[in-house]
Amino acid sequence: MRNNFISCLLLIFTLITKAQTTEREKVNTLLDDWHLAAANADFDSYFDKMTNDGVFIGTDATENWQNEAFKEFSKPYFDKGKAWSFSAVERNIYLNDKKDIAWFDELLDTQMELCRGSGVLKKENGYWKIAHYVLSIAVPNENVSELIQIKKERDSLLLIELKKKK
Template sequence: MNKLPGIFFALTVLCQIQAQTTEKDLIHTTIDSWHIAAGEAKFENYFGLLTEDAIFIGTDAAEVWNKTEFMTFSKPYFDQGKAWDFKAIQRNIYLDPSGNVAWFDELLATWMQLCRGSGVLKKENGKWKIAHYVLSLTIPNEEIDPVIALKKERDSTYVKGLIKQ
């Protein structure tokens, strides 16, 4: 019996797994480098890892910025040498079959305590860049009622403003 087709199939699968692992390593490195650049207040390095059409969504409902807006908001922090210092403590990465798009979620140790980041990366000219990032506070389920009470008035006013638009 010819075992060559089975061996070929197994090698193909192993190569695909290896390629995914390598891509995931590159993605981890990109996201880690992005966080490190903020912690070291390296403005050009930080924003160089974003696509030109990148979107950053912060923890405040009003914080939805394109790259230029986010650069303007962030510049004073980087200039003071005190940007933010987020450290990933857990991360999941998922790859599109095309190998050109990835998405991830991560838990972060931050000055706000535990946060969650999630985002999308695109491969541009052979390099991974962050195209979309969302930063969220994590709130234990048993603590949600006081948080809702804290946010209620401000959120209500904000929603009314959005409805008027």
């Protein structure tokens, strides 16, 4: 009797672990395919992987793109046959208990050198979709002072404008 109970517990644990692994694999595949769609300038495939209310946060402080605005911004790049090329070299994926929300962080090999992406996905009609994505340029800590000097003037002006809007 005790062995049957332990066997059942192990089976349940295995099934739960397998389900999580499968969902993580689906998220991982979707993200890889999303990056590949951009590299191949496949506009429809790229945006089909995002929710209709998806958000893309770019590396510039002014880049907070709601889905339609991001499509408008991106379309000329895709139409030229060359959008951007990101490939993950490291990725961490996390799932909520219901396995309908996932969040992740990734290090990317890009034309801007090493970048970091992070975001949130949600399941819509049984399929994972990117709801929110943040791209940032990875800056070594020892170079932050130099970067601050490069950004200082523009950031100061932008801060004045943003504070006026509050």
